[in-house]
Amino acid sequence: LRDELVAGQAKLDAKETELNELRQQIANKEAENAEKISFAPRATISGYILFKPTKSESDKLKERLNVRKKTSQLIQASENRATAAEAEAESAGFESRRNLEAAENNRLAERAKAQRELEAEMAKVASLHLDNAKLQDKSSSSSCRRRRRRRVCRQELRLARRHPPL
Numbered sequence: 001l002r003d004e005l006v007a008g009q010a011k012l013d014a015k016e017t018e019l020n021e022l023r024q025q026i027a028n029k030e031a032e033n034a035e036k037i038s039f040a041p042r043a044t045i046s047g048y049i050l051f052k053p054t055k056s057e058s059d060k061l062k063e064r065l066n067v068r069k070k071t072s073q074l075i076q077a078s079e080n081r082a083t084a085a086e087a088e089a090e091s092a093g094f095e096s097r098r099n100l101e102a103a104e105n106n107r108l109a110e111r112a113k114a115q116r117e118l119e120a121e122m123a124k125v126a127s128l129h130l131d132n133a134k135l136q137d138k139s140s141s142s143s144c145r146r147r148r149r150r151r152v153c154r155q156e157l158r159l160a161r162r163h164p165p166l
Contacts, residue, residue, distance in 0.1 A: 008104065012111070019115070023072065026125060033132065035062060055118070064128070068121055075145040076112040082107035129153045 086103050130153035 071117050078110035126157040126160040
């Protein structure tokens with residue numbers, strides 16, 4: 001049972017590392033997009049206004065970032081509660097197999113729920129990237145760049161919709 005628990009913990013740690021890497025990639029992508037948006041020129045060329053995000057779009061990005069921060073705090077809090085419950089069960093002498101399995105199942109359920117919330121948020125961000133690309137395409141004169149941006153955004157959206165096994 002201990003070996004199974006250690007093996008399960010190793011798998012969870014690997015998934016957690018992968019999740020943290022994905023969070024870092026998302027944060028980097030958001031920072032990159034925010035930088036692009038903040039430096040977008042506002043000029044008129046042959047009667048067309050180049051894309052510059054409105055304050056509401058900027059507020060949406062900030063709101064999504066806050067949601068992502070809250071989600072990560074919820075994940076951390078649920079993991080802390082599960083770890084504390086396990087430590088309390090062990091210290092009180094409740095090391096029966098059923099109690100340990102129940103604690104582990106609860107922890108896995110909370111982690112899965114947090115993962116689903118994070119994936120939903122990632123899908124929203126990918127959708128925002130696609131919307132952003134469509135808006136930029138309206139101001140772009142090169143159809144090749146437009147198709148490439150849409151293809152990349154669609155790929156990001158497909159990846160965000162997938163549910164990797166825990």
